[in-house]
Amino acid sequence: MLDFFRKLFKKPAPRQDTATTAPLDEQQIQSIISGPSARSDIQQLISACGQSVGKQRDLNEDSILAITATLAGNSGNTPFGLYIVADGMGGHQFGEVASNTAIRTVAGTIMRKFHPYLFNLKPEPLDESLQEIILSAVGEAQKTIQREAPGSGTTLTAALILGQQVTIAHVGDSRAYMIYADGRIEPVTRDHSLVKRLEELGHISPDEAANYPHRNVLYRALGQGEGLEPDIFTIPFPSAGTLMLCSDGLWGVVSEQDVLHTFRESPNLQRACQNLVASANAAGGPDNISVVLIQLLG
Amino acid sequence: MDDGNNSTPRRQLQAGTTLSQRYLIQEVIGVGGMGSVYRARDLHFPNVVKLVAVKEMINLAPDPLVRQTIVQNFEREANLLATLNHPSIPRIYDYFSQDDRSYLVLEFIHGKDLEAIITDTDGFLPEEQVLAWGIELCDVLAYIHSHSPDPIIFRDMKPSNVMINHNGDVILVDFGIAKTFQTGVKGTMIGTEGYSPPEQYRGDATPLADIYALGATLHHALTRRDPRLEPPFSFAERPIRKMNPAVSIELETVIATALQYNVEERFPSAADMKDALVSAGRKTGVLSHLPTSNLQASAVKPLWTFTCEDEIRGTPAIHQGTLFIGSYDNNLYALNAADGKFLWKYPTDGGIVSRPGVYEGNVYFGSEDRRLHVVGARSGKVVWTYYTDGPIRSSPRVAEGHVFIGSDDHHLHAVNLNTGRAAWKFETSSSVRSTPFVANELVYVGNESGDFYTIDFRGEMKWRFQAKRAITSSPIVAGQAVYFGSMDSTLYALDARNGWILWRFRLGKSSIVSPAVAENIVITGAADGFIYAIETQSARELWRFRTEHQVSGSPVIYKDSVYCGSVDGQIYCLEYRSGRLRWKYATKGPITGSPLVYDDIVYIGSTDHQVYALLA
Numbered sequence: 001m002l003d004f005f006r007k008l009f010k011k012p013a014p015r016q017d018t019a020t021t022a023p024l025d026e027q028q029i030q031s032i033i034s035g036p037s038a039r040s041d042i043q044q045l046i047s048a049c050g051q052s053v054g055k056q057r058d059l060n061e062d063s064i065l066a067i068t069a070t071l072a073g074n075s076g077n078t079p080f081g082l083y084i085v086a087d088g089m090g091g092h093q094f095g096e097v098a099s100n101t102a103i104r105t106v107a108g109t110i111m112r113k114f115h116p117y118l119f120n121l122k123p124e125p126l127d128e129s130l131q132e133i134i135l136s137a138v139g140e141a142q143k144t145i146q147r148e149a150p151g152s153g154t155t156l157t158a159a160l161i162l163g164q165q166v167t168i169a170h171v172g173d174s175r176a177y178m179i180y181a182d183g184r185i186e187p188v189t190r191d192h193s194l195v196k197r198l199e200e201l202g203h204i205s206p207d208e209a210a211n212y213p214h215r216n217v218l219y220r221a222l223g224q225g226e227g228l229e230p231d232i233f234t235i236p237f238p239s240a241g242t243l244m245l246c247s248d249g250l251w252g253v254v255s256e257q258d259v260l261h262t263f264r265e266s267p268n269l270q271r272a273c274q275n276l277v278a279s280a281n282a283a284g285g286p287d288n289i290s291v292v293l294i295q296l297l298g
Numbered sequence: 299m300d301d302g303n304n305s306t307p308r309r310q311l312q313a314g315t316t317l318s319q320r321y322l323i324q325e326v327i328g329v330g331g332m333g334s335v336y337r338a339r340d341l342h343f344p345n346v347v348k349l350v351a352v353k354e355m356i357n358l359a360p361d362p363l364v365r366q367t368i369v370q371n372f373e374r375e376a377n378l379l380a381t382l383n384h385p386s387i388p389r390i391y392d393y394f395s396q397d398d399r400s401y402l403v404l405e406f407i408h409g410k411d412l413e414a415i416i417t418d419t420d421g422f423l424p425e426e427q428v429l430a431w432g433i434e435l436c437d438v439l440a441y442i443h444s445h446s447p448d449p450i451i452f453r454d455m456k457p458s459n460v461m462i463n464h465n466g467d468v469i470l471v472d473f474g475i476a477k478t479f480q481t482g483v484k485g486t487m488i489g490t491e492g493y494s495p496p497e498q499y500r501g502d503a504t505p506l507a508d509i510y511a512l513g514a515t516l517h518h519a520l521t522r523r524d525p526r527l528e529p530p531f532s533f534a535e536r537p538i539r540k541m542n543p544a545v546s547i548e549l550e551t552v553i554a555t556a557l558q559y560n561v562e563e564r565f566p567s568a569a570d571m572k573d574a575l576v577s578a579g580r581k582t583g584v585l586s587h588l589p590t591s592n593l594q595a596s597a598v599k600p601l602w603t604f605t606c607e608d609e610i611r612g613t614p615a616i617h618q619g620t621l622f623i624g625s626y627d628n629n630l631y632a633l634n635a636a637d638g639k640f641l642w643k644y645p646t647d648g649g650i651v652s653r654p655g656v657y658e659g660n661v662y663f664g665s666e667d668r669r670l671h672v673v674g675a676r677s678g679k680v681v682w683t684y685y686t687d688g689p690i691r692s693s694p695r696v697a698e699g700h701v702f703i704g705s706d707d708h709h710l711h712a713v714n715l716n717t718g719r720a721a722w723k724f725e726t727s728s729s730v731r732s733t734p735f736v737a738n739e740l741v742y743v744g745n746e747s748g749d750f751y752t753i754d755f756r757g758e759m760k761w762r763f764q765a766k767r768a769i770t771s772s773p774i775v776a777g778q779a780v781y782f783g784s785m786d787s788t789l790y791a792l793d794a795r796n797g798w799i800l801w802r803f804r805l806g807k808s809s810i811v812s813p814a815v816a817e818n819i820v821i822t823g824a825a826d827g828f829i830y831a832i833e834t835q836s837a838r839e840l841w842r843f844r845t846e847h848q849v850s851g852s853p854v855i856y857k858d859s860v861y862c863g864s865v866d867g868q869i870y871c872l873e874y875r876s877g878r879l880r881w882k883y884a885t886k887g888p889i890t891g892s893p894l895v896y897d898d899i900v901y902i903g904s905t906d907h908q909v910y911a912l913l914a
């Protein structure tokens with residue numbers, strides 16, 4: 001990792017004036033370093049995806065993308081990952097075009113920016129924040145969709161992981177969840193839907209929300225409107241936790257408790273994805289289903 | 299998601315087309331959900347140019363019976379509108395249907411719609427202007443709401459449906475007539491109105507829905523914030539004056555009442571809203587001539603004050619009932635925190651502009667005399683002294699048996715607490731005035747050439763980051779991120795482990811302020827005079843508070859308040875979540891240091907030579 005970042009913030013470490021200093025003794029250093037957070041294994045991301053058209057649709061309008069990279073070596077390592085779920089909107093023509101354009105444009109823009117730094121092709125540091133990078137990628141996707149599939153729209157939930165930090169861009173009603181080591185599951189995104197808004201304001205109860213007639217009404221979607229403002233935030237990857245991205249074809253039909261149960265009963269991430277998709281289909285599969293699971297090891 | 303209506307743009311009529319052998323289309327003047335609006339010439343008046351507006355509505359219903367019902371509804375509504383007679387409603391001259399389109403011929407309004415006015419105006423529209431429009435809109439709403447036998451509900455009040463004619467009067471266009479053309483398909487429709495009240499989504503449209511939408515329209519006009527881009531029904535969270543402080547509290551209150559979430563809490567009628575607008579206008583007309591009251595300021599009285607011989611630019615520290623503070627008169631003072639009684643002072647050979655550190659009975663502080671001084675907290679007697687090669691403006695940080703401190707000699711010094719000898723010195727490219735922060739077994743510090751360093755306990759650099767200008771601000775690490783400000787007018791959040799920029803927040807001017815963090819809020823200040831509150835995960839600005847001069851001292855968060863001094867001489871106490879002013883107290887000189895809050899007492903030094911103790 002150090003090598004990688006040294007390149008990133010390239011400038012040789014200044015030389016030190018050793019003559020007048022008395023370094024901490026080795027024992028002191030060891031006792032500090034071997035503290036509670038001793039590190040052993042390399043850190044790495046692992047991920048798996050699942051997708052199904054569902055039982056009631058002919059067309060799959062969901063798109064998913066997963067890129068998992070590990071760069072590890074003698075000098076350390078930095079996990080890098082990019083995961084996206086996009087749910088194109090059937091109320092508009094070319095929902096599948098919109099969701100596909102969204103994942104390709106967002107990922108393409110982000111990868112183009114990171115490529116030189118991940119592979120040390122550029123000496124100077126990356127002069128943009130992770131939030132700025134993901135925001136500009138969403139902006140690109142917005143423009144591309146409006147140009148190539150005017151009138152269409154899509155949700156977008158994208159997670160850019162670098163080291164321990166997860167930077168999320170979110171528009172619409174696909175969701176990101178954290179599944180914590182202690183067995184809790186919690187959404188980390190807020191749906192941009194009318195029903196969620198009415199629920200947050202206490203205008204309707206969660207039960208009413210589940211049966212609300214206009215559950216699909218979004219007030220923000222990629223490809224729609226000018227001056228789109230995605231939610232963008234950065235949170236640490238919870239230790240021994242799992243990040244889940246999914247479309248409403250999963251969360252809309254399988255309860256959080258059942259998601260958790262299915263996840264914990266599955267031997268590995270790949271099977272967990274398959275089982276989650278299967279449980280959405282078993283519940284009728286009214287919509288396209290997409291799920292991505294990500295863990296950070298080490 | 300379900301199938302919905304088809305909304306691809308359809309072919310518009312070309313200029314030169316004649317409709318109904320009478321209306322010669324000139325150009326498109328508006329595009330709506332169901333078709334276009336054209337300017338046309340009425341050819342029945344060959345000797346004069348009579349302009350009309352032709353509104354086109356395209357019938358999309360696939361089922362012939364449904365199509366027919368839609369056309370019938372359209373004609374019924376057109377007939378109804380033709381009976382209306384009000385200066386703020388355009389005359390209806392004609393209507394007809396051909397093929398899959400229906401047309402309404404209207405009086406042509408010479409003017410501009412309010413949405414275009416809002417976007418074309420730089421800055422905010424004047425309050426009087428918006429107030430006058432609001433009053434006229436109440437009049438026309440009262441007129442249609444009192445229609446008999448049934449009230450007419452406008453249903454779609456929003457800036458693009460309000461035109462301002464060349465006389466400056468408002469005209470309501472678009473009587474929701476097009477709405478009958480929307481096939482009620484379930485599905486993902488996007489961009490909910492933003493102006494409509496919650497009950498309208500259950501299908502209730504009453505006069506009170508129009509009042510809400512009028513409130514939303516005026517809110518948009520005054521704030522320039524398009525509610526369609528904000529979460530629905532979020533007006534209560536976005537008070538007008540937060541975005542446009544020039545608006546009077548009276549007008550803000552009237553609009554907030556119109557925008558009440560619950561129907562019962564709104565004005566019962568358009569006439570009542572008009573009365574409220576009129577009286578708000580009267581009141582502000584009077585109020586604007588009065589100076590702003592300063593009640594709060596005079597209510598705060600210091601518990602005690604203490605006067606030094608020169609300016610105080612530094613920050614106090616407290617330990618076991620004793621307050622320590624350095625002064626530009628070269629002394630470090632020890633005062634009884636309870637009553638401000640002088641206990642002892644320790645003279646150095648230079649000004650003391652930083653914050654002392656107290657650790658295990660000793661006080662650590664740097665001085666512009668280039669030395670790090672260590673004196674007994676009770677005795678005020680020297681324990682040891684450590685020399686650097688430049689004035690010290692950084693404050694000491696004690697951790698892991700060492701004191702870490704920066705100096706203008708370009709070094710960060712790690713000094714052994716017991717021996718008073720350097721464990722190591724880390725050389726940087728410029729003066730180190732930022733106070734180091736210790737976390738994750740690393741020392742974080744910035745310098746005057748804008749470099750930011752992370753150094754391990756052996757004195758080796760882990761990573762480095764470069765801002766565009768000086769980092770005098772002291773970093774703070776919270777939740778795996780490190781926050782600091784820079785003279786390049788940016789507040790940075792970096793990944794504390796590797797230095798990637800998580801986000802940057804643009805401040806109005808440069809900043810030497812050290813941010814404070816509590817829960818998910820980071821508070822800082824800048825030379826533009828503002829105190830800022832920013833959400834740590836999303837980098838969104840929660841609020842900003844304007845002081846009357848630059849902010850160079852750092853904020854302190856205590857319970858649910860923020861305390862911060864300003865070069866305007868005042869110390870401010872703000873509500874931490876909203877930025878609302880709780881109280882302020884004026885000292886007699888600029889404040890450049892930071893307050894200390896302990897046991898519900900605020901201690902602050904001022905360049906008026908005094909230390910103040912105020913009730914938090």
Ligand SMILES: Nc1ncnc2c1ncn2[C@@H]1O[C@H](COP(=O)(O)OP(=O)(O)OP(=O)(O)O)[C@@H](O)[C@H]1O
Pocket residue numbers: 327328329330331332333335351353388404405406407408410411458459461471472473476
């Ligand atoms: N009588 C008129 N004279 C001049 N301009 C007009 C007239 N009526 C409408 N316009 C212009 O055309 C625009 C659209 O008109 P209108 O609101 O009636 O259409 P719409 O199809 O209902 O659009 P939307 O549903 O998006 O509001 C208006 O914002 C205004 O700029």
Ligand SMILES: [Mg+2]
Pocket residue numbers: 330458459472
């Ligand atoms: Mg309109």
